Amino acid sequence: MSFKYEELREKYQSFIYSGFETIRTEDKLKVVYDFEVPGLARFNPSLEFPLDHKLIINDALSPFAEKILFSIGMVELISYWKIACPPRVEVKAGKLTDDQINWWKSLYFNGLGEFFFKNGISPSKSDFMSIETSGKDFSEISSDFKTQGLNLIPVGGGKDSIVTLEHLSKVRDNNVCFGLNPTVASRDSMEISGYSDEQRFIVSRTLDPEMLRLNKEGYLNGHTPFSALLAFVSYYVAYLIGAENIILSNEASANAASIPGTEINHQYSKTSEFEIAFQNYSEKYFSDKIYYFSLLRPFAEIAIARSFCQYEQYFQAFRSCNLGSKKNIWCGECPKCLFIYVMISPFLQAEKVESIFGQNLWEKESLVKDWKELIGIIPQKPFECVGTVEEVQYATYLIVNKTLDNGAEISELPLLLSIAVESAKNGDLSELKFDENTNRLISEAKVNPLSLWHEDERVPENFKGLIMDILAE
Ligand SMILES: CC(=O)N[C@H]1[C@@H](OP(=O)(O)OP(=O)(O)OC[C@H]2O[C@@H](n3ccc(=O)[nH]c3=O)[C@H](O)[C@@H]2O)O[C@H](CO)[C@@H](O)[C@@H]1O[C@H](C)C(=O)N[C@@H](C)C(=O)N[C@@H](CCC(=O)O)C(=O)O
Numbered sequence: 001m002s003f004k005y006e007e008l009r010e011k012y013q014s015f016i017y018s019g020f021e022t023i024r025t026e027d028k029l030k031v032v033y034d035f036e037v038p039g040l041a042r043f044n045p046s047l048e049f050p051l052d053h054k055l056i057i058n059d060a061l062s063p064f065a066e067k068i069l070f071s072i073g074m075v076e077l078i079s080y081w082k083i084a085c086p087p088r089v090e091v092k093a094g095k096l097t098d099d100q101i102n103w104w105k106s107l108y109f110n111g112l113g114e115f116f117f118k119n120g121i122s123p124s125k126s127d128f129m130s131i132e133t134s135g136k137d138f139s140e141i142s143s144d145f146k147t148q149g150l151n152l153i154p155v156g157g158g159k160d161s162i163v164t165l166e167h168l169s170k171v172r173d174n175n176v177c178f179g180l181n182p183t184v185a186s187r188d189s190m191e192i193s194g195y196s197d198e199q200r201f202i203v204s205r206t207l208d209p210e211m212l213r214l215n216k217e218g219y220l221n222g223h224t225p226f227s228a229l230l231a232f233v234s235y236y237v238a239y240l241i242g243a244e245n246i247i248l249s250n251e252a253s254a255n256a257a258s259i260p261g262t263e264i265n266h267q268y269s270k271t272s273e274f275e276i277a278f279q280n281y282s283e284k285y286f287s288d289k290i291y292y293f294s295l296l297r298p299f300a301e302i303a304i305a306r307s308f309c310q311y312e313q314y315f316q317a318f319r320s321c322n323l324g325s326k327k328n329i330w331c332g333e334c335p336k337c338l339f340i341y342v343m344i345s346p347f348l349q350a351e352k353v354e355s356i357f358g359q360n361l362w363e364k365e366s367l368v369k370d371w372k373e374l375i376g377i378i379p380q381k382p383f384e385c386v387g388t389v390e391e392v393q394y395a396t397y398l399i400v401n402k403t404l405d406n407g408a409e410i411s412e413l414p415l416l417l418s419i420a421v422e423s424a425k426n427g428d429l430s431e432l433k434f435d436e437n438t439n440r441l442i443s444e445a446k447v448n449p450l451s452l453w454h455e456d457e458r459v460p461e462n463f464k465g466l467i468m469d470i471l472a473e
């Protein structure tokens with residue numbers, strides 16, 4: 001059975017965030033959130049933080065710590081609210097100002113853009129949800145905590161965080177890797193880049209099984225802004241260990257809407273807009289001692305991919321595929337696998353790329369639709385963490401011409417590249433044309449994505465020197 005948005009909102013009018021329980025033992029802090037949709041279900045998701053980590057210098061349950069834990073609940077609640085989308089959200093776990101309420105509504109609305117779209121819901125930003133708050137007032141709490149000059153680096157196991165780890169290797173002693181339920185690839189990345197257990201901070205998160213059960217029953221489900229959760233959880237970890245920087249690996253390309261001309265972006269919480277919003281929120285309501293930014297924001301995915309290609313030691317270990325993340329595989333059937341295949345292909349031998357994925361994706365019929373979306377023949381990007389149409393076209397220009405320069409005939413190009421060439425001949429690609437005289441693709445890129453420096457970047461000056469080579473590699 002599948003349930004409808006309007007019917008669910010009619011039946012379940014409120015969502016309650018009652019509070020959170022903290023259970024401290026010698027070596028762990030468990031935080032259990034209490035959410036309820038009256039008449040439907042109660043949810044108690046939890047997080048566990050190690051307390052025996054040698055780098056911890058601040059009290060895990062100080063009033064300031066509790067303020068951050070409360071805020072993690074505000075972001076965690078999205079996953080549970082979306083099951084029935086009740087119009088009224090009652091936050092009894094803490095008071096928020098109107099300015100804060102607007103901030104949260106904006107995150108929920110933008111972060112759920114794909115969820116609304118895919119479920120055929122067109123809510124208005126003003127009335128999709130009202131938020132009433134009561135309970136503890138965290139506003140006057142002191143933010144006087146200790147810092148020790150560390151960089152906290154979230155590691156997802158894909159190429160981006162590896163490029164960050166490598167570019168920060170000069171300041172290795174100050175770095176701490178952070179993993180939230182880390183995958184095998186994430187742990188392997190930390191291992192290969194030489195970070196011992198003491199320089200890793202691992203947090204575990206448990207979803208409430210009742211949500212998974214209701215998903216199966218047909219209640220509303222879909223994409224949630226996972227990176228926003230990462231932002232708040234990593235902020236708490238940064239506080240615990242006195243880190244002054246939280247260094248993400250989000251790229252300029254994440255800013256592009258999934259559906260051109262709309263605000264719907266699968267990667268909303270990886271955008272500059274969210275990065276800046278989080279910086280403003282954390283500075284205003286938490287502290288200015290911890291700075292959250294993305295080291296790779298200046299660059300397009302293709303430039304990051306080129307940089308990644310010089311670190312062969314990670315080739316068999318990294319995984320960017322979301323669908324295969326639990327099995328530690330490249331599924332070879334999703335847009336993200338194809339996108340990564342395209343991004344690294346200009347810079348590596350074809351055999352090398354194939355050996356990473358265990359198969360040749362260029363020849364797969366099953367990927368034709370994803371390919372058409374990635375390269376812009378179909379005007380909607382796949383709902384995945386993939387880059388822009390322009391950089392896919394640019395990569396294709398490099399790959400096709402490289403293949404032809406190596407002696408192949410046009411007729412010998414693999415399936416997906418032939419589709420690209422045909423489309424270029426027909427004038428169907430915005431920045432890619434075919435020159436019949438030279439038998440080569442021509443790029444009409446307005447900006448060469450390999451030399452793009454995105455202006456919305458917020459990289460501190462003292463880090464810029466460490467990344468400039470990404471444009472030149
Ligand atoms: C869906 C998700 O966010 N998964 C991340 C989560 O994995 P977990 O094992 O906890 O859950 P799943 O098995 O993936 O999902 C089970 C069901 O629960 C729902 N759900 C899950 C998480 C959540 O926060 N809310 C939910 O409602 C879901 O709808 C399913 O029905 O945590 C892992 C690490 O702790 C992450 O690695 C998982 O991320 C997936 C690999 C993934 O595909 N994530 C996508 C959201 C994604 O696109 N991630 C982007 C970030 C985009 C963004 O921030 O907006 C990325 O990887 O770059």
Ligand SMILES: Nc1ncnc2c1ncn2[C@@H]1O[C@H](COP(=O)(O)OP(=O)(O)OP(=O)(O)O)[C@@H](O)[C@H]1O
Nearest residue numbers: 154155156157158159160161178179180248249320
């Ligand atoms: N489970 C996780 N724990 C900690 N950080 C994470 C986790 N998942 C993702 N991240 C971080 O979130 C950011 C965005 O993730 P994303 O998946 O785009 O990057 P990636 O895994 O580094 O590279 P790729 O684009 O190749 O997948 C990166 O900084 C990444 O390290």
